[in-house]
Amino acid sequence: MMLLRYLSQIGKYFLMWKEIFRKQTKWSVMKNLIFKEIDELIIDSLGIVAFISVFVGGVVAIQTALNLDNPLIPKNLIGYATRESVILEFSPTFISIVMAGKMGSFITSSIGSMRVTEQIDALEVMGINSLNYLVFPKLIAIILYPFVIGISMFLGVFGGYIATVYGGFGTSIDFINGVQSDFMPFHVTYAFIKTFIFGILLASVPSFHGYYMKGGALEVGKASTVAFVWTSVLIIFVNYLLTQLLLT
């Protein structure tokens, strides 16, 4: 029974995708909606992403430095390990899970509130494709999500540099050497491929839970929690799949 319910939800999710692209909203209206979503989803996320990236980058650097007991291990490993951790996992995956909470709950609650207060019905009665009107601008805005992750990568490594140099764990030259050593451009490509797919999940899964929710204000809260859980689960699962596919 439960399996059937999950399968039906998965089917509904893919049908939602079809519906999003079915009947387009007038471009003059859509253009403004896209800019609004860029502001709310991307620009408004930069502060928290910057804060987390600098501090977690610093923590990664310190923990790496504290584990370098053997004098034969070069100090530039701190920069190398920070770069690899931040680019491969921290920025694309960890930040995306944080965004599932921040961006995802915002999307679910805003669409869910519209459902509860009959605003979605109002759009439908007017002859507007409400899924296109509400979800399509979010999907377009999320194209800019890799830029957020790019900034996170830079700030994560920068945080590592500050913690290493000003915390007395290594020299500036060692850290920079470490960051530059054995650099594999494909790791950045892999990180951005992951980021792009996570971005699509971040916009679509919470939209699905908000759009198809039933009930009142309490259910909006519940839908936000369920959306966060499912977005996180999917990010972790897809992360594993993509790593297996692209890095092995």
Add this chain to the structure above:
Amino acid sequence: MIEIKNIEKSFGDTKILKGVSTVFETGKTNLIIGQSGSGKTVLLKSLLGIHTPEVGTISFDGRIYSDLKSNEKRELRTEIGMLFQGGALFDSMTVSENVGFPLKMFTNDDKHKIQDRVDFVLKRVALVDAHHKLPSEISGGMQKRVAIARAIVNNPKYLFCDEPNSGLDPNTATLIDNLIREITEEYNITTVINTHDMNSVMEIGENILFLKNGVKTWEGTKEEIFRTDNKAVVDFVYSSNLFKKVREAYLKE
């Protein structure tokens, strides 16, 4: 004119509408009344195309809804104005933007022309100082008036209202009732109102459809409802002492 022929609608094993037929005439305020669970909302949502009846037809001035192609259905929907129970105004838009929204979506008018029309309809619903306010900054009665303005801004042929008076004080409720009646006559619209407010029935019920357990049990005017001896209608409409006395006084006259 909207003509409903023998419509039936079920959810799972439960049949909600059981062969309802009626005609909602143009230029009249048509009321659907009945107890909670009688099928009023399902009937209204079927008229709006939100629910699809399994049996029967709904025709809008001769256009049978189920026979229309999807673009014809969309076109028909632009001829419909809807007043939702809670107003359903868009939270993120000002009063002016809410009212102008259907014009922005469905016309190629420039912003000055849209603004002129918005000003005109807001004046018509007696709201002149609220243009730049958000729905959360105005009262429930004002929200209903904004919703009416939005419903009529695109010159609809059909106006549907779901519980237009719910949550309003008696004065504001009467004001909303009168506004709906005036607009119906002024623009010659087919208006269908879903209500269980007996004041509305007495005020504006030009054609009243009484539903009980998904069946049309009675139909008539507000004058006829005083004289009816249909038990279901009498039990529902005259359940309060006030309306019993109003009826007695009317019948004595």
